[in-house]
Structures are given as C-alpha cells and as structure tokens.
Amino acid sequence: MVRVERRNSFEHKNKLKDFYHKFFKTGMEKLNDRIVDSYDMDNLPLPLEVEIETVNRCNGDCPFCPVNVHEPQRPYAKMTDELFYKIIDDLSELNYSGQLAIYSNNEPFLDERIIKFHEYAREKVPNAFIHMYTNGSVMGLEKFKQIIPYLDEMVLDIYDDRQIITPVIQPVYDYVESHEELHEKVLFSLRLKHEILNSRGGQSPNKKDEAHRSKAKCVLPFQELIIRPTGHISLCAADALGKYDLGDMNTMTIMQAWHSEKHEEIRKAMKKTGRKGLMLCDKCDLVGGTLKGVNGIE
Numbered sequence: 001m002v003r004v005e006r007r008n009s010f011e012h013k014n015k016l017k018d019f020y021h022k023f024f025k026t027g028m029e030k031l032n033d034r035i036v037d038s039y040d041m042d043n044l045p046l047p048l049e050v051e052i053e054t055v056n057r058c059n060g061d062c063p064f065c066p067v068n069v070h071e072p073q074r075p076y077a078k079m080t081d082e083l084f085y086k087i088i089d090d091l092s093e094l095n096y097s098g099q100l101a102i103y104s105n106n107e108p109f110l111d112e113r114i115i116k117f118h119e120y121a122r123e124k125v126p127n128a129f130i131h132m133y134t135n136g137s138v139m140g141l142e143k144f145k146q147i148i149p150y151l152d153e154m155v156l157d158i159y160d161d162r163q164i165i166t167p168v169i170q171p172v173y174d175y176v177e178s179h180e181e182l183h184e185k186v187l188f189s190l191r192l193k194h195e196i197l198n199s200r201g202g203q204s205p206n207k208k209d210e211a212h213r214s215k216a217k218c219v220l221p222f223q224e225l226i227i228r229p230t231g232h233i234s235l236c237a238a239d240a241l242g243k244y245d246l247g248d249m250n251t252m253t254i255m256q257a258w259h260s261e262k263h264e265e266i267r268k269a270m271k272k273t274g275r276k277g278l279m280l281c282d283k284c285d286l287v288g289g290t291l292k293g294v295n296g297i298e
C-alpha cells in the first residue's frame with residue numbers, strides 16, 4: 001500500500017507545549033537533558049545526520065519557514081562540484097553510516113546536479129541512509145525515476161491546505177502505486193501550508209514570539225552537521241540563515257569541522273548552562289532532533 005500521511009495541525013499541541021514550557025519540562029525535554037549530559041566530549045560519536053545544502057534557494061511559500069520565497073533571502077550561493085565531491089570523499093573515508101541528506105533549508109530539485117550528486121554519494125558512501133524531503137513541485141516523474149534508486153527514503157511534502165495529492169504530484173503517486181517495491185521507500189505527506197511549527201530559533205515568520213522558548217538542553221549540536229553551499233557550517237537546521245559559522249569545509253575535513261573550536265564551545269555551553277545566552281537557542285522551542293531510537297518532535 002502507498003504510504004500517505006495526513007499531517008494534522010500542530011496548533012493545539014503547540015498551545016499545550018507552551019503551557020508546559022512556561023512551568024515545567026516535558027518528558028521529551030527531560031530526555032534531551034539526559035542525552036546532552038551523557039555525551040562524553042572526548043569521545044563524541046560522528047554526527048547522526050549530515051546535511052549538505054548545494055544551493056540555498058526554495059520555491060515554497062510556507063509561512064512557517066524563515067527562508068521561504070517571500071522572506072528576505074540569503075545571498076545566493078551554489079556549492080561548487082569540487083567542494084561537493086570533496087565532502088562526499090571525506091564521508092567515504094570515514095565509512096559514514098549515519099543519515100545523509102543532500103539538501104537542508106532548500107528545495108533540492110532547484111539544483112540541476114541533484115541526481116548525479118546522489119549517484120556519486122550512493123556509490124561512495126554505501127552504508128549511509130540517504131534520505132530526501134522535497135515539495136516535488138519541479139521534480140516530475142522522469143527525475144523521480146532517475147533519483148529513487150539512489151535514495152533510502154523520499155518524503156514528498158505536499159503543502160496544500162486541502163491535503164490532497166495535487167495534480168503535479170499525481171503521476172509520481174500513480175507510478176509508486178503500480179510499483180510495490182517503492183511503497184516503503186516513498187512517503188506522501190499531506191501538509192497544511194498554514195501550520196504553525198517550531199519557532200526555528202525565534203526566526204519563523206509565523207512564530208517569533210519568545211514565549212515559545214524551551215528550557216531544555218538541545219541535542220542537535222551533538223548530532224547534526226549542517227554544511228551550507230559556501231562550505232560554512234551552521235549550528236543546526238533551525239539556523240536556516242547561517243547566522244553561526246562553526247567551520248569551513250573548503251579548508252577542513254569532516255572531522256575537523258565536527259570538532260572545530262567553535263563547535264566545541266557551543267557544546268560545552270549547552271552542557272553547562274543549556275540554551276541560555278546562546279544566539280537563536282535562547283529563543284528556540286525545538287525539542288527532539290534525531291534521538292537514538294526516538295522520533296523527533298516538530
């Protein structure tokens with residue numbers, strides 16, 4: 001059976017979460033504290049998730065996203081082929097087996113190299129779990145057929161308040177329906193465009209209010225490595241505008257960037273005093289991340 005998920009509004013959940021944030025820590029927040037406290041800074045494992053953003057543009061207009069097509073955009077940047085292959089070769093040398101995404105805060109199909117990049121990554125980093133989220137609007141059936149062999153999972157986020165398979169996605173849906181071997185691999189996620197999600201460090205256009213902040217320590221600086229098209233390293237996926245600059249993949253290896261002085265400083269601060277005083281973090285309500293064996297909460 002084709003996997004179709006109907007995402008309901010998180011608004012009521014957010015209200016409940018805000019109430020808890022004001023007075024208590026939720027179970028997930030307590031779990032985040034415990035996980036952060038348990039990390040041994042001298043033996044930090046490789047990131048659970050590496051995201052490589054190859055072009056910093058999205059064609060979506062979702063009101064919860066700080067880098068949607070209507071918001072002030074980042075200076076245009078597109079990763080060079082040379083830098084992309086260097087990053088993948090680095091991961092290959094590490095025999096990386098975590099999650100790998102060749103996108104971050106962008107629509108991956110706006111980069112015309114996206115299929116050949118996935119082909120290369122699949123060959124060089126065979127043990128990674130390569131996944132992709134796309135709005136599917138510029139993909140089309142032919143590109144879907146070309147890219148799907150290189151992916152472990154594709155999630156089609158269809159942003160439409162009617163929560164339907166839209167005409168542009170229908171040919172892909174029909175194709176998946178008639179290919180049983182793709183049923184597990186592809187998820188059609190029917191999303192409400194006007195949803196209110198995480199504040200993304202207080203940057204979400206429809207949720208900037210600082211009342212939404214969480215008191216928990218955040219696991220993401222211990223688990224995610226986010227590489228922007230310039231090669232610079234951001235704090236986390238919520239740092240969509242790249243306000244943090246924690247390393248540079250043009251001059252560093254993955255290991256050097258992961259253990260850069262700035263990265264270690266953030267982790268030490270997060271372990272010691274939590275989000276307080278950290279730019280973006282002290283306004284952020286995101287709790288969850290990629291917890292081992294526990295699904296993240298949006």
Ligand code: SF4
Nearest residue numbers: 201218236280281284
């Ligand atoms: S608290 Fe928010 S901004 Fe800070 S690292 Fe976590 S997700 Fe990113």
